[in-house]
Amino acid sequence: MRNIAKYIAAAFLFASPLAATAEQQPPAQVMLFGVFHFSNPGRDMVKTDQMNVMTNENQAYLGALSAEISKFNPTIVLLEFEPEREPEMQERFRQYLDGTYDLPSNEIYQLGFRIAALSDADTIHGFDETGIQWNAEPLFDYMESNDTETGARMSALIEELTRDAQEEQTRLSLRELLVRYNDPDRDALNRGIYVLTNHVGGNGNFVGADAAASWWHRNFRMYALVQQHALPGERVLVIGGQGHIAILRQLLADDRDREAVDVRPYLNQ
Numbered sequence: 001m002r003n004i005a006k007y008i009a010a011a012f013l014f015a016s017p018l019a020a021t022a023e024q025q026p027p028a029q030v031m032l033f034g035v036f037h038f039s040n041p042g043r044d045m046v047k048t049d050q051m052n053v054m055t056n057e058n059q060a061y062l063g064a065l066s067a068e069i070s071k072f073n074p075t076i077v078l079l080e081f082e083p084e085r086e087p088e089m090q091e092r093f094r095q096y097l098d099g100t101y102d103l104p105s106n107e108i109y110q111l112g113f114r115i116a117a118l119s120d121a122d123t124i125h126g127f128d129e130t131g132i133q134w135n136a137e138p139l140f141d142y143m144e145s146n147d148t149e150t151g152a153r154m155s156a157l158i159e160e161l162t163r164d165a166q167e168e169q170t171r172l173s174l175r176e177l178l179v180r181y182n183d184p185d186r187d188a189l190n191r192g193i194y195v196l197t198n199h200v201g202g203n204g205n206f207v208g209a210d211a212a213a214s215w216w217h218r219n220f221r222m223y224a225l226v227q228q229h230a231l232p233g234e235r236v237l238v239i240g241g242q243g244h245i246a247i248l249r250q251l252l253a254d255d256r257d258r259e260a261v262d263v264r265p266y267l268n269q
Helices: 002-024 056-072 083-097 107-117 137-146 148-171 174-180 184-196 207-229 242-253
Strands: 028-035 076-079 124-126 235-241 258-261
Touching: 028 056, 028 107, 028 242, 056 107, 056 174, 056 235, 076 107, 076 207, 083 107, 083 124, 107 124, 107 235, 137 148, 137 207, 148 174, 148 184, 184 207, 184 242, 207 235, 207 242, 235 242, 242 258
Parallel strands: 028 235, 028 258, 076 124, 076 235
Antiparallel strands: none
């Protein structure tokens, strides 16, 4: 027994410094920043004509906003492009740092590159996942023939959201838009679109649930990429379309290994 006690004591002595080091590493802090696509490819369900972020006024705001968010001092900046494109995007970022790359209107550049250049991040990384898409065609086909009531409600909701989004783009300032795109009520409204049709085909084919699951599947994969970067001690900024961020925020809230940092105080400066 005396020898066993010695072995335990020795193991404790050797393990203690490692355990102490691990305990000293705080959980990753993750700031999720939802945006509308500054250079919209037109793939979103709600389509609008949007403001020009390249005006002098908006460029001044984006510069000031980037400086404000850089006070979070992210060590990692994750942007909505595929990880396979990282060599290409990192080369563009290096050119930007050298002053030889003019930033296009996309939020990847206008926000991501600017903030990364002002922070502790060595470069930028991608967290998009395009191998899984929202598989909604079977759902809409089924509703057209078998559930016209839900189809009509869905169409009315899309029309309402399109009108509201278009009105916001023409009436609100860029700051006001970004504040609204990071509001918890907007996140809930976005997620509710998929819940509205989740029951469709529930008597056997589950086309509604399968369509919703395909969208969550893509976002679960995107969050997996966030998790792979958000290791203890890191400060991670994630910039993406509000439709993705609405779900990622919910996942982050349930993630016991990471802490959420609210972006909204930075937007209101």
